Amino acid sequence: MSGRSSGFLTPDSELQLSELIRTFGPTAAARIWGVATRGVDLIVTTAKRGRFDCDLEPQDSLFLGIGRSGAHQVMAEANARRPARAPRPAGRGSLGYRYRHYHADQLRSVNPGGYQAGVRYSGTYTFDPFRYCQGLKDDLAAKGVRIFERSPARRIRAGTVETPNGRVRAGQVIVCVDQPSRRLSPGASRKYYHALTYLALTEPLPEVAIRSLFPDGRLQRWDSQQVYDYYRLTRDNRLLLGGGSLLTTFAPRALRTPRIIARVIARFRRRFPALARVPFTRYWPGLIDITVDLLPIADRDPKDPLAWYVIGCAGLPWAAWCGDHLARRCLHQPTEDYDRFFGWDRPSPIPGPVLRILRKPAAFALGYFAAKHRRRPAAR
Numbered sequence: 131m132s133g134r135s136s137g138f139l140t141p142d143s144e145l146q147l148s149e150l151i152r153t154f155g156p157t158a159a160a161r162i163w164g165v166a167t168r169g170v171d172l173i174v175t176t177a178k179r180g181r182f183d184c185d186l187e188p189q190d191s192l193f194l195g196i197g198r199s200g201a202h203q204v205m206a207e208a209n210a211r212r213p214a215r216a217p218r219p220a221g222r223g224s225l226g227y228r229y230r231h232y233h234a235d236q237l238r239s240v241n242p243g244g245y246q247a248g249v250r251y252s253g254t255y256t257f258d259p260f261r262y263c264q265g266l267k268d269d270l271a272a273k274g275v276r277i278f279e280r281s282p283a284r285r286i287r288a289g290t291v292e293t294p295n296g297r298v299r300a301g302q303v304i305v306c307v308d309q310p311s312r313r314l315s316p317g318a319s320r321k322y323y324h325a326l327t328y329l330a331l332t333e334p335l336p337e338v339a340i341r342s343l344f345p346d347g348r349l350q351r352w353d354s355q356q357v358y359d360y361y362r363l364t365r366d367n368r369l370l371l372g373g374g375s376l377l378t379t380f381a382p383r384a385l386r387t388p389r390i391i392a393r394v395i396a397r398f399r400r401r402f403p404a405l406a407r408v409p410f411t412r413y414w415p416g417l418i419d420i421t422v423d424l425l426p427i428a429d430r431d432p433k434d435p436l437a438w439y440v441i442g443c444a445g446l447p448w449a450a451w452c453g454d455h456l457a458r459r460c461l462h463q464p465t466e467d468y469d470r471f472f473g474w475d476r477p478s479p480i481p482g483p484v485l486r487i488l489r490k491p492a493a494f495a496l497g498y499f500a501a502k503h504r505r506r507p508a509a510r
């Protein structure tokens with residue numbers, strides 16, 4: 131999944147900062163946001179230290195509001211960064227994060243396309259995740275790590291990993307697979323589902339098209355729709371555009387039909403008529419693993435305590451942080467306790483019996499909307 135992804139490197143993922151604050155309160159939200167931020171740092175530091183040839187570059191993020199409700203969402207994101215009580219320097223939020231809030235008329239010079247508002251922040255990057263993964267593999271191999279590609283783990287029990295070619299025994303096993311099957315781990319397979327998204331890519335754009343799209347320099351952008359559209363320029367000036375549809379996001383498998391991405395492209399062309407003739411020459415679907423509350427699991431399986439699992443990472447920084455966190459726990463290095471957020475048996479926004487009755491697509495669709503809209507109970 132990492133190699134197929136779009137290479138936005140930001141702490142934002144399915145849950146934005148304002149949603150984290152609404153659900154967990156500002157202190158806990160800052161801890162969770164800090165984890166995603168450390169995930170970004172881990173990837174950036176690893177790429178820089180290993181000098182990976184992966185097009186890593188700093189690039190600000192811009193969250194764009196569509197219509198009145200989108201403008202409200204943008205305002206909520208700006209407020210999430212704004213001082214709670216004590217006045218702070220302009221552009222710093224309650225959690226101390228820098229941001230810039232644009233109204234529609236200010237936005238036009240930074241981002242045309244008829245959006246109603248935008249919030250921009252830095253500390254984010256773009257990169258080519260496939261080449262990052264290759265760089266990581268080469269780096270590890272050079273350090274003597276043995277890597278077995280095309281060798282699927284079929285079953286993991288009590289420190290033994292079975293593959294078609296043999297078994298491996300280990301004191302502790304860290305499992306970072308996507309879509310763990312029931313055979314591999316019945317417990318892990320119940321914990322995740324997926325969200326279907328699509329990406330499309332153009333040939334390198336001419337300079338004039340780039341200027342019309344990014345008049346104030348390159349930005350990675352996504353919008354406020356429930357199933358959001360997102361786009362950025364690659365290092366070689368191709369436009370990478372992603373999105374999906376409400377109806378197919380929770381489809382049981384990756385549908386290869388071009389119809390969904392064609393609608394995303396049509397929406398994009400309506401906003402940017404100057405690019406109406408630019409052809410998208412390839413597209414691909416991808417499944418993003420998610421848990422029912424949209425935060426990953428990074429914990430040991432209570433039924434098989436030698437196996438540690440990273441499950442349902444909806445974002446590259448989460449995956450990086452979770453792997454690092456579990457490695458530290460296995461090595462008995464000091465780590466903070468994050469079980470309340472990333473533990474195996476943390477409370478779910480959808481009660482267990484409801485989850486068991488519903489099939490996975492319905493249960494996780496419900497979980498998705500509950501996670502994005504739930505509020506923490508008021509303090510008594």
Ligand SMILES: Cc1cc2nc3c(=O)[nH]c(=O)nc-3n(C[C@H](O)[C@H](O)[C@H](O)COP(=O)(O)OP(=O)(O)OC[C@H]3O[C@@H](n4cnc5c(N)ncnc54)[C@H](O)[C@@H]3O)c2cc1C
Pocket residue numbers: 131132133134135136137138139140281282283284306307308309310314327328329372415416417418419440443444445446447449
């Ligand atoms: C189209 C698309 C665009 C995305 N864009 C972004 C983005 O811009 N920014 C962002 O932060 N996130 C993005 N994501 C999400 C991101 O890709 C994931 O969150 C991230 O890749 C998860 O990393 P991972 O290491 O957990 O899983 P993966 O990268 O999927 O790694 C799991 C590995 O396990 C292997 N595996 C599976 N089963 C077994 C088995 N039984 N035995 C051995 N190995 C096995 C798989 O082959 C794979 O190599 C996107 C996802 C998609 C699909």
